[in-house]
Amino acid sequence: MKMRNVAVILLILGVAFAGCKKAANAPEGSNTNQKESAGTEMTAKSGSNVSMNYTLKVDGKVVDTSEGHEPLVFVLGSGQIIPGLDEQLVGMKKGDKKHVVVSPDKGYGELDEKAVQKVPRTAFQGMKDMKVGDVVTGRTEDQEIHARVASIGKDEVTLDFNHPLAGKTLEFDVEIVSVQ
Numbered sequence: 001m002k003m004r005n006v007a008v009i010l011l012i013l014g015v016a017f018a019g020c021k022k023a024a025n026a027p028e029g030s031n032t033n034q035k036e037s038a039g040t041e042m043t044a045k046s047g048s049n050v051s052m053n054y055t056l057k058v059d060g061k062v063v064d065t066s067e068g069h070e071p072l073v074f075v076l077g078s079g080q081i082i083p084g085l086d087e088q089l090v091g092m093k094k095g096d097k098k099h100v101v102v103s104p105d106k107g108y109g110e111l112d113e114k115a116v117q118k119v120p121r122t123a124f125q126g127m128k129d130m131k132v133g134d135v136v137t138g139r140t141e142d143q144e145i146h147a148r149v150a151s152i153g154k155d156e157v158t159l160d161f162n163h164p165l166a167g168k169t170l171e172f173d174v175e176i177v178s179v180q
Contacts, residue, residue: 051176119156120157123157
């Protein structure tokens with residue numbers, strides 16, 4: 001199975017964001033579906049249900065966006081989105097817009113040279129049209145793994161198991177749709 005590099009970025013982000021759901025109903029007596037107090041909008045804080053529109057750019061190119069789709073819904077501070085973005089949303093209110101730059105250490109991490117491995121070419125039987133940049137999928141005992149084909153030699157294929165956005169500075173343009 002193979003996919004193009006951009007497709008896997010979107011897939012990984014989609015999978016990461018697809019798991020984001022509204023939290024279960026708040027405890028009795030809470031005011032999560034109301035304004036914090038008369039005349040003020042709720043501000044985003046850890047535990048808040050946040051709905052936002054976003055565009056993600058890497059190296060000046062759009063790699064993911066909610067444009068034309070439903071807003072992303074997640075619980076702030078729950079680990080559903082990358083830490084660098086999560087931290088920058090605290091204090092925002094419905095209608096607020098912000099440009100957020102996330103360094104690799106607060107995003108998908110730095111590139112790890114140990115995550116690049118050589119595999120015998122014979123492990124890829126039936127994949128004659130494999131190209132550098134393709135993403136291959138494999139399985140360990142308990143999980144599915146994905147790797148980008150970094151190089152193809154006569155006897156070996158070099159696979160990069162780093163996240164496709166590892167080592168990249170991420171630029172988000174966000175707009176808060178709601179905070180509950």
